[in-house]
Every structure is written in C-alpha cells, then in structure tokens.
Amino acid sequence: MDTIFALASAPGKAGVAVIRVSGPLARNAAEILCDGQLPPRGMTFRSLKTAEGDILDQGLILTFEAPKSFTGENVAELQVHGSNAVVSTVLESLGRLDGLRLAEPGEFTRRALMNGRMDLAQVEGLADLIDAETEAQRTQAVKVMSGVFSKRAEDWRKDLIRAGALLEATIDFADEDVPVDVTPEVNELLCKVYDDLKVVSSGISTAERIREGFEVAIVGRPNVGKSTLLNALAGREAAITSEFEGTTRDVIEVRMDFDGLPVTLMDTAGLRTTDDVVENIGISRAKDRARSADVRVFLVESDEDIDIEIMPDDIVLKSKVDLSSYKENGISGLSGEGVDSLVVRLTTTLKSRALKAELASRERHRVAISRAMNSLSSALNLLNSGPDAYDIVAEELRDASQALGMLVGRIGVEDLLDEIFASFCLGK
Template identity: 60%
Template sequence: MDTIFALASARGRAGVAVIRISGPLAWDVVRDLSGTLPEPRLASLRLLRDGAEVLDQALVLCFAAGASFTGEQVAEFHLHGSTATVAAVLRVLGDRPGLRMAEAGEFTRRALENGCLDLAQVEGLSDLIEAETEAQRRQAMRVLSGAVGARAEGWRRQLIRAAALIEATIDFADEDVPVDVTPEVTALLDAVTADLRAEAEGAKVSERIRDGFEVAIVGLPNAGKSTLLNALAGREAAITSEHAGTTRDVIEVRMDLAGLPVTILDTAGLRETEDAVEAIGVERALTRARAADLRVFLISDDGLPDGLAPLPDDIVLRGKADAGGGVSGKTGAGVADLIARVSAILETRAAGAAVVTRERHRLAILRAVTALESARAEVLNGADRAELAAEDMRHAIRALDSLVGRVDVEHLLGEIFASFCIGK
C-alpha cells in the first residue's frame, strides 16, 4: 500500500501547520528527516533536514500501526505555519519514492478499511468537521463515538437470537420440539420493530439539526417582514420599502438560535397580483412557507393572508409594533421575545432527535422494519412458514448491517469521502 501525506491543518499562514503521513514508510520518513525516531505518542522537538538544508524546527509525533487514526504507521510534523515552510516540507515528501499526496478523505477511508471506524462514524466525523452550532457538534460527536453502531449491534443480537430460534424449528422439523418458540420470537421482533420505528421518526429531526431548521416569516405585503428579518440578522439582508411588493424572491439568513442551526426566510407578501414577476414570488413564498419547520405570521388590520393557515406551533404576531403591539424590526420591540419563542419551539422538537442522522440511515431502518413485519406474519402463519420468516429476518439484519458499512455501501464511499478535505 502507498504511503500518503497531506497538510492536515488549514491552508494559509498560521502559528502551527500539521502535515500527516500514513503508511508503511511513515516512520522511515521521520528517521530520514529528523535523524532518530521518537517514542510513539511522545512529542519530540527536532530539526527537519533535507540533506544539509534545515527545513524547520518542528514537533514530531509517531503512532504505531494499530494505535493510530488510520490503523497504519502514522507520523505528524507540527511545523511553523508559514506557507513557505509547508511548501518546502511537502516538496521534499513529494520527491521521495513510495510517497504520494493523499486524495480527499483518504486518511479516513483507510481508517474505515482497517476497522478503526465504521461507516456511521465516518459520517459523524464529516458532520463534526462541518458543524457550525453546538447542537450540530453534540450530535456529530455522538455519532462519531459509535452510538449508531452500538444501537445497530444491539438490534442485530436480538434478531440473530430470533432467527436462531426459528431455524432450530427448521432443523428439527421431523422431531418433537418441546418448547413453542413463537412467543419469544414475536416478542423479540416486536421490541426491535418498535425501536426502529422510533429511530426512523427521530431521524427526521436529526437531519434537521444537521442541515438546519427553516423558519418562514409570512404575511401580507408591507407587514414588516423584511424589516424584521434585518433586525434578526443584525444587518441589511433585505431591501425595505413602504411600497408593497418590494420583496420578490425568498431571502435567507442563517442564524444560530440556542445552539441550533436556523435559516430565517423572508418571503414575498402574500396577495393576489397581476404583476407576473410578483406572482412568481408569491408562489415561491407559499411553497417555501409550507415546507418550513415553523412560520411566523405578521398580521395587520387586514388579518391573515389567504392561502396559508397557521399550524398549531406557528407564531402569529402583529407586525410593525411601533404602530401598536406585537413585534417591530424597526424599533426592536418584541424581537427578543420572538427569538425566545422560536428557540423554545425548535429546542422541543430537537429533543426528539434519534441516534441516526441521515436519510440513508432512515431508509435502511425502514427496510428492516418492512422485513420484520413480514417475518412476524410468517411466524404467526405456522411452522411450515419458518424458512420464509428466517429469510425475512436475514434481510432485516442485512439492512441494519448497511448502517455501519458491513454490506451494500461501496457505491456510497466516493460521494462520502469527496466531502472531506485532503488532509482528513
């Protein structure tokens, strides 16, 4: 296998830059550039030399195969973070036979292939790198720590037990089996199925934490929506005007509310119009508002807009509080209370998040549920259907195995690792 290397820290000038090397020649590189090999996991200050030329004074770390991130021999050079220093060391490494620059996500892919991470943990690592809010960080850390794999292994054990009981009745079909296994098998199937259904439902919330909740500000034209958006954003994100119909398209502002990623949508005023461009804006506003996780209705003396009714959790307020009550982006009245209400509603929803976090996870779980429902029906249909029940259980186990990358995931790996940086 090739030995790979890459800059593992951000590009550009910095106090420290980290170059990571992984593969069978990693420690040889350390010996050649620094003279001696440090004790594994012990940072040592060394001069790095290319022949007679001193490249840098750096901290050098070595990790043994089986005790590193990739599972291979790994070395790290913690350099002074100038672009010239980094370029010089990368040039020297690139000139060595047997070494090559890593591809995007290749370090993590090797960790997967060497059994150091399962596929769900790889996805958790990707999410952690991309995390912008505290909720995203916590969720990503939970997945990276192996929570998905632990749950999947628990379900798998129960299903293997159920399948073993059923297959015992097949193996001894010509003999008297003294114990009816049906009650224990159905109890196991029911318990796993209930867990899986709850996870599938909670996965929708987990995915919103990953991708962000959407909150749409809706109302009639000139209700103060754009002014409120600007107040929430703390900048002039939207053009405001006393002329109705100024907002033609959906304007988005990304925010962190109580640690949750939230996109606030300023939508076109909802009204009947003969202006073709405004009509497109109104239609887009309705589409995005209906799909949003939460809507804030700004009302005036003319009431609520037609074509969109508030749902139970939606917030209805009088707009332009400077004209009397409600919320005002212009004066700031009621804005803090609105943020608190939105945060409280979304925090309550986020509490229902599952361990699984992606649509891929949810679909695998739903495949397992379908197989288990079929298995239960076959079990109840009698001993002559036992082989079909056992096969359904194997399908369910296979679906759960795909969660952590044991089966059926090779076609996903390119897409997953393409999102990683070169040094990860």
C-alpha cells in the first residue's frame, strides 16, 4: 500500500496549515522530515528540515497509530505555518521520499471508508467533491494541453509506445520473424525521452508556479469597458483605455492579491469580427486565454452573444452601469459602482476552488517526471546487457509509462500490440 499525503487544511495564506500523511510509512516520513524519532502516538514540537538539512519551519507533529486514526492507517499530521512557500516545500520534500505519493482527490476518505473508520454521514458531501473535481480537471487539462507539455507529451507517448512495442515483440513473438536485438533503437528512443524530461523537470518548481495563482479573464464585446474595469480593480493604469474599439490587441495581465490568494487578472481584446490581421490574432489569443482561465468575468451591455461558453462559476455583469438607472448586477469601472462586490464574489469563488488541486497537480507532474526519469535511467542501464535483460527493461519501461500516464495518457498493452502488428508481419 502506498503512503499518501496532501494538504488537509484550506488553501491560501492562513495561520496554520495541516499536511496529512497516511499509510505504512507515515511516521517514518515525518521522522525523516524532522530528523529524529517520534512516538507512535502523540504530539511533538519539532523543526522540519529539507533533505539538505536546511530548516524549513517549526511545527507540531501529531502521530497516530493504526487503526486508531482518521484513515485507520498510520497517520502523521504536520502542522506548519500556513504560507504557500512553506507548504509547497514540505509537500515537495514528502514527494521525494520513496514509497510516498500525493493523495488523489478523496483518497483519504476512501481509505477511511475501506478501513471502516468513517462515520457515513461524513461523506455525504462527496457528490460536490466530484463536481469540483470535474471542473478542476477541465481547467487543468486545458492548461496542460495549451501549455509547455502538449507537443512534447505526444512525442513521449509515441516514443514510449514504440520502445515498449519493440521489446515486447522480441519477447512475445520470439518464435516469429521479428528482430532479436532491438537494443540500439530502444536505447535511442529512451535516451531522447529521458533528456527531454530532464529539460522539462528543471523548469518545474512547485513553489515558483504557485505564485502564479489563479487566472481571471475579463471578456466582452469591444469597448464594453473591460480595460476600465481592470484599471479600477488594479488601482492603476495597467491597460490603456480609450474610446476606440479594439484598443487592447494583446492580453494584458495584472497580478493582484485577493485576500491572500494570488490572482492574475487578464484584460482581453474585445471579441468582434474584424479584417485587421493583428487584431484578429489578439482576438483569437483572447479567446484561448479566456477559455483556460479559472474564472471569466463577462461584461455585457445588452443581450449580446459571446462566442465563449459560460461556466458555472463565471460571473456575468452588466457594464457601464453608471449610465443606467437599473443598477442590479451591474458594474462600472469608471464610477467604481459594483467593483467591491465583484472583488468579494471573486474571492469567495476562488477560495472555494481548488488552489489545492492546482498545487497538487504541479507537484504531481514533478513527482511523475522524476519517477519516470528514475525508471528510464535503470532501463537504459539494463539495456546494456542486451536481450537477456529485456524482461526487466520492459518492467522499468512500464513503470516509466505508468508514471507519465497523467501527462501522456495511459499506455496499455493494446497500444503496444497495435504498434507491434503495424510494424511486424506476424503469424507463422
């Protein structure tokens, strides 16, 4: 059974953050972090250290012994200071330990259920969790796919499948007309993926990415007052405003702090049909960014059609409300009417949303890539022994593919067989 961990308290700046670790290695992991022994059950005040020995933070460590714990397994709870930097470094340190991995959404609950440790009333809220998860996954997927991974992930997938297929062909079709030694090609494929992962992994640092925080896009027809609103929110002239339509041609970003949550506000080009090439690029970029944002604020003057789907958490407001006598659900960047209530709404929405999921998924990517690199490096070593060791090389490769599954999609035996049958004429 894996030992799992995750931030158990609400995300964002807070006095105290609780990180829960559950599974056979829970106490062991906490002992490594605080570099000393802990009682099987009890509360200890300790300094937490990084693997390099630097002091991270001081905090309380609560240990529970199976079966008397929240999940029914061995549990350690680390109560540390609730800053994003501390939390993400602790999570990262835990992720580096062998046998530990970040919990999936709802996994603590599942383990508690499995072990009969949960009052059933406690899980009534699971349906909500699923909705939140689906939404988080959607935005995650869009982000990942439009981001740094998309093209690379496709190549990795292709290369891993090809390498796996070559190895499995020599194993499962040994009595057929297939090559006996596929070492050179497999070696080349795996080296390529390994080197690529190395480059990407050096670019992923959880702490770094967390600071980017949420994205909120302001969208609407041209000249509806988007830039004015952004300026009002930002309190400074971040976007150039003018009375001409199509002034904002690129996406303008302003970083803000909403009650401890880092937020990037984005002013986007007004959505309209135009022959201006530069503006069209701006519009299509605006649409992409708006779709991948966590929340969209739609500004409308009347019942206009906007070519972007409105998601459940999105906010639709009537703009330029200073010119109107009907004030409900309206906003004006110019007069400031409705701006405060928009800030409150955004803060509430974002807080309830999964910063946790965000943080988790980045940490997950980092862990996945580092696990895949380990397995690939063992596979490459073993390849030197030639066909004799293909069974173990294939095992390492399977492990690497499994680790990368969330980035490249699941690679199953059918994918390998498809490649084998497409490449070799089998059937003696």
